[in-house]
Amino acid sequence: xxxxxxxxxxxxxxxxxxxxxxxxxxxxxxxxxxxxxxxxxxxxxxxxxxxxxxxxxxxxxxxxxxxxxxxxxxxxxxxxxxxxxxxxxxxxxxxxxxxxxxxxxxxxxxxxxxxxxxxxxxxxxxxxxxxxxxxxxxxxxxxxxxxxxxxxxxxxxxxxxxxxxxxxxxxxxxxxxxxxxxxxxxxxxxxxxxxxxxxxxxxxxxxxxxxxxxxxxxxxxxxxxxxxxxxxxxxxxxxxxxxxxxxxxxxxxxxxxxxxxxxxxxxxxxxxxxxxxxxxxxxxxxxxxxxxxxxxxxxxxxxxxxxxxxxxxxxxxxxxxxxxxxxxxxxxxxxxxxxxxxxxxxxxxxxxxxxxxxxxxxxxxxxxxxxxxxxxxxxxxxxxxxxxxxxxxxxxxxxxxxxxxxxxxxxxxxxxxxxxxxxxxxxxxxxxxxxxxxxxxxxxxxxxxxxxxxxx
Numbered sequence: 165x166x167x168x169x170x171x172x173x174x175x176x177x178x179x180x181x182x183x184x185x186x187x188x189x190x191x192x193x194x195x196x197x198x199x200x201x202x203x204x205x206x207x208x209x210x211x212x213x214x215x216x217x218x219x220x221x222x223x224x225x226x227x228x229x230x231x232x233x234x235x236x237x238x239x240x241x242x243x244x245x246x247x248x249x250x251x252x253x254x255x256x257x258x259x260x261x262x263x264x265x266x267x268x269x270x271x272x273x274x275x276x277x278x279x280x281x282x283x284x285x286x287x288x289x290x291x292x293x294x295x296x297x298x299x300x301x302x303x304x305x306x307x308x309x310x311x312x313x314x315x316x317x318x319x320x321x322x323x324x325x326x327x328x329x330x331x332x333x334x335x336x337x338x339x340x341x342x343x344x345x346x347x348x349x350x351x352x353x354x355x356x357x358x359x360x361x362x363x364x365x366x367x368x369x370x371x372x373x374x375x376x377x378x379x380x381x382x383x384x385x386x387x388x389x390x391x392x393x394x395x396x397x398x399x400x401x402x403x404x405x406x407x408x409x410x411x412x413x414x415x416x417x418x419x420x421x422x423x424x425x426x427x428x429x430x431x432x433x434x435x436x437x438x439x440x441x442x443x444x445x446x447x448x449x450x451x452x453x454x455x456x457x458x459x460x461x462x463x464x465x466x467x468x469x470x471x472x473x474x475x476x477x478x479x480x481x482x483x484x485x486x487x488x489x490x491x492x493x494x495x496x497x498x499x500x501x502x503x504x505x506x507x508x509x510x511x512x513x514x515x516x517x518x519x520x521x522x523x524x525x526x527x528x529x530x531x532x533x534x535x536x537x538x539x540x541x542x543x544x545x546x547x548x549x550x551x552x553x554x555x556x557x558x559x560x561x562x563x564x565x566x567x568x569x570x571x572x573x574x575x576x577x578x579x580x581x582x583x584x585x586x587x588x589x590x591x592x593x594x595x596x597x598x599x600x601x602x603x604x605x606x607x608x609x610x611x612x613x614x615x616x617x618x619x620x
Contacts, residue, residue, distance in 0.1 A: 174290035177213035182221025195313035196286035222256035253279035273297025321600040323367035328374035336519040368600035369407035378417035427471035443498040475578030477506040483532030485523035551610040
């Protein structure tokens with residue numbers, strides 16, 4: 165039986181699917197809801213809530229499938245009398261709105277990527293009379309100046325700081341410009357204010373994200389020059405900031421100035437995340453990426469020259485249309501030479517709205533899966549070797565992300581949450597470090613993605 169009324173003390177659940185950028189948006193939407201209804205209870209599970217909001221990802225078919233499955237599950241909860249109102253927002257409805265409405269005709273509201281800016285909607289979400297789900301237009305200046313109270317949903321030891329949205333690159337495999345539009349940088353003043361609020365909310369680490377973080381400010385500058393280095397200098401001076409980390413740097417925008425700021429700052433982790441995507445010039449050119457021969461080695465060498473102890477992460481695509489076995493084997497050879505601390509790969513996904521979906525010589529699914537497996541086997545050997553040399557038997561600083569039965573778990577300063585090494589530290593009879601603390605541990609065992617140690 166479907167329940168019609170929201171509890172006197174309303175309960176809301178925000179389900180955030182996809183990337184860290186989506187999570188930051190979800191926290192901003194949830195923050196607006198709770199600011200308008202301070203008595204609201206925030207639920208971790210949909211079955212406990214009156215109102216469930218699903219912030220979807222639509223980048224790949226698998227992400228859209230996950231969104232559909234999540235919406236199906238919440239709709240079943242409503243049929244059982246658990247949920248009153250269901251809202252779908254984000255990337256999936258942005259480009260596939262009709263598909264969403266056809267598959268889920270009983271949703272109470274469906275909005276695209278501008279949902280975060282719909283202040284009136286979020287302020288009335290928990291009222292007995294449902295708000296209109298019609299999106300109001302948002303101008304460019306309002307987007308750049310937008311700031312909402314964030315309700316952090318993670319461990320609390322770190323928070324994502326979104327500095328821009330959209331992307332003006334035109335990678336042929338990517339649908340992000342079609343979903344999000346061109347680069348829109350937030351003003352530095354707004355970013356600094358949000359950073360201050362996140363620090364006051366006890367976030368030890370602020371992680372800068374956007375679709376193309378290194379392009380930050382190009383749309384604000386008359387000379388069309390990136391402003392990330394200047395922004396980092398300002399963030400580095402904020403009182404209370406302990407760790408800053410930067411994700412998603414486009415290879416040609418990893419300048420000497422930017423690296424010198426990262427390497428010479430007080431608080432910025434010596435961590436450089438550069439999605440290279442491939443190393444073969446012909447494949448890179450077909451991808452619409454920087455394709456000069458040796459460009460991957462050049463940017464990695466530049467990082468190591470300016471920041472000798474940097475932890476370097478990258479991502480790659482295998483099985484891109486036209487990728488031959490020889491080109492793939494050369495990629496593996498280059499991977500062994502580059503010796504990146506962390507690298508992940510994805511099998512190419514043929515997205516109908518991407519230019520590359522129309523390319524000839526599409527690679528068979530079984531070949532893509534085999535290449536992905538071989539890539540990850542090579543990288544696991546590299547990561548294991550690097551971890552042994554860099555960490556085994558050494559004393560390291562560990563950012564505390566949570567507790568275990570025998571101690572704590574966290575990351576080194578050269579590891580980002582969820583994607584890199586996890587450090588499990590036994591505390592013994594010593595005082596347990598608190599969430600967000602930075603403790604010292606001696607590493608006793610290493611694996612490709614995990615380190616074990618004892619608290620010092």
